[in-house]
Amino acid sequence: MLYALxxxxxxxxxxxxxxxxVYLTFRVLNYADLTVDGSFTTGGAIAASIIFAGxxxxxxxxxxxxxxxxxxxxxxLLHTAFRITPLLSGILTMTALYSINxxxxxxxxxxxxxxxxxxxxxxxxxPLDNIYGASLLGLIIVLLAVSGxxxxxxTEIGLALQATGDNEQMIRAQGVNTxxxxxxxxxxxxxxxxxxxxxxxxxxxxxxxGMGIGMIVAGLASVIIGEALFGKxxxxxxxxAVVCGSIVYRAVLALVLRLGLAPTDFKLLTxxxxxxxxxxxxxxxxxxxxxxxxxxxSFDA
Amino acid sequence: xLELIDICKVFDKNTVNEKVALDNVSLTLNNxxxxxxxxxxxxxKSTLLNAVAGMFPLDNGSIILNGNEITHLxxxxxxxxxxxxxxxxxxxxxxHMTVEENLVMAWKxxxxxxxxxxxxxxERAFFREQLAGLGLGLEDRLTTKVxxxxxxxxxxxxxxxxTMRRPQLLLLDEHIASLDPxxxxxxxxxxxxxxxxxxxTAIMVTHNLEQALSAGTRTVxxxxxxxxxxxxxxxxxxxxxxxxxxxFEKNSGTKxxxxxxxxxxxx
Numbered sequence: 001m002l003y004a005l006x007x008x009x010x011x012x013x014x015x016x017x018x019x020x021x022v023y024l025t026f027r028v029l030n031y032a033d034l035t036v037d038g039s040f041t042t043g044g045a046i047a048a049s050i051i052f053a054g055x056x057x058x059x060x061x062x063x064x065x066x067x068x069x070x071x072x073x074x075x076x077l078l079h080t081a082f083r084i085t086p087l088l089s090g091i092l093t094m095t096a097l098y099s100i101n102x103x104x105x106x107x108x109x110x111x112x113x114x115x116x117x118x119x120x121x122x123x124x125x126x127p128l129d130n131i132y133g134a135s136l137l138g139l140i141i142v143l144l145a146v147s148g149x150x151x152x153x154x155t156e157i158g159l160a161l162q163a164t165g166d167n168e169q170m171i172r173a174q175g176v177n178t179x180x181x182x183x184x185x186x187x188x189x190x191x192x193x194x195x196x197x198x199x200x201x202x203x204x205x206x207x208x209x210g211m212g213i214g215m216i217v218a219g220l221a222s223v224i225i226g227e228a229l230f231g232k233x234x235x236x237x238x239x240x241a242v243v244c245g246s247i248v249y250r251a252v253l254a255l256v257l258r259l260g261l262a263p264t265d266f267k268l269l270t271x272x273x274x275x276x277x278x279x280x281x282x283x284x285x286x287x288x289x290x291x292x293x294x295x296x297x298s299f300d301a
Numbered sequence: 302x303l304e305l306i307d308i309c310k311v312f313d314k315n316t317v318n319e320k321v322a323l324d325n326v327s328l329t330l331n332n333x334x335x336x337x338x339x340x341x342x343x344x345x346k347s348t349l350l351n352a353v354a355g356m357f358p359l360d361n362g363s364i365i366l367n368g369n370e371i372t373h374l375x376x377x378x379x380x381x382x383x384x385x386x387x388x389x390x391x392x393x394x395x396x397h398m399t400v401e402e403n404l405v406m407a408w409k410x411x412x413x414x415x416x417x418x419x420x421x422x423x424e425r426a427f428f429r430e431q432l433a434g435l436g437l438g439l440e441d442r443l444t445t446k447v448x449x450x451x452x453x454x455x456x457x458x459x460x461x462x463x464t465m466r467r468p469q470l471l472l473l474d475e476h477i478a479s480l481d482p483x484x485x486x487x488x489x490x491x492x493x494x495x496x497x498x499x500x501x502t503a504i505m506v507t508h509n510l511e512q513a514l515s516a517g518t519r520t521v522x523x524x525x526x527x528x529x530x531x532x533x534x535x536x537x538x539x540x541x542x543x544x545x546x547x548x549f550e551k552n553s554g555t556k557x558x559x560x561x562x563x564x565x566x567x568x
Binding site: 152154155156158159160162169170173174175178 | 354382387394395397406416
């Protein structure tokens, strides 16, 4: 039981970084970025191959972030420079990344068993053998990411980024190059996603080309669960809700696994969670349950 | 000084929908000119404003603002010099952000945006003072999300955002047309006061002929992408709405076709 709890917590926290990235594009920038499935794997693949080759795990994780930033930048350039729709530009990068990730890995699967990872390094600093080591490291990194994201979004540039997602015409009339803001947002988002991929790969002690499949939907599920359970009245509340949403999402998965569902059914379950969350406002209107007719957070992908 | 020299814009060129929106328009505004712009629907008024704001590239002609050629600058680059208020009150402000966040973004118009906290103590005091000047009680709602304000309040806020850092040119695109009459009057008074206080050069598109003559210092009428009337000074002061309409008919060879213009004329 304790192990299950520790496992859920560490997964929730490590994947929370990915959920924060998804939050940054889908919610803040209002940009449906599907690069995530690819950039998550890119993060894992870069970190794993550097560690496998004997490199420093910290350096490997940093290199993974740079890979993620670049992936986001490419999606952004496809959209801003060539006017490809957000959805398609993300899909194109994601597809291209699949081949690139295989190149980085050099084979289908890179094992990191007994390799020197950031998690094993961190554990070696802790007294005793601690099953919460990965969770603690995850918590520290998530806290850094949450505060960093919050502080950034409240800076002059951060406000311009938020406004780009809120009302592009308005912020352009205030002299902001919205294309630059989209590039910045997409790069940061995929940077976060790639750290998440790098840490997950080190925690599960392998990286493979398929580790990012369905990641975007998992991220969305975390964002939506977090918003529904923990609210989004202020920016800080919204960001923290996303992190908590990620933990709850992993807990739900662990629970249904215990109830006998096969791990291979996870993606179906995740998609169902997102569908239910997105469909509920519409179903409520069909049932005549909505209190007022005002449009509520409709979701545009 | 704003100079528009022979500007042309054709939409959907070489298609059945081809539409000459701006047909060799030339117009010179001296500093301090407050132009009210009227004309029937589709005359090119809003297109002219959007051309100056840089929302699309011109087919021909050039735009010079205070000696700087801005014809090829992008919309956000021109924004450093130009303040704008839109017809739709939702367009000029970011609904999910607070009043003070909207203001600080406008305060940075034309300035370098940095990685430092946007709103600090001194900004708050300054914004409160600016908002108090609007007389709408917004000074106590700095941290309210703009989406919760009324259309009139949002439009007044947009006006403040367009002018708190003095623009070289102010563009008002039917900015009171979608407000209720009482609110429209408040925002219009505010507009005249701000333009006068700051000695702004401004263009205001309106459908209300009466207002076109009562507000501003100069009236320009457009028809089918051309300027058909440009009056100021004594000539303008002597004119009433009926004179304006008959002059328009004489110069354009057609009757004013917009119902809104006629309704506004009767009112």
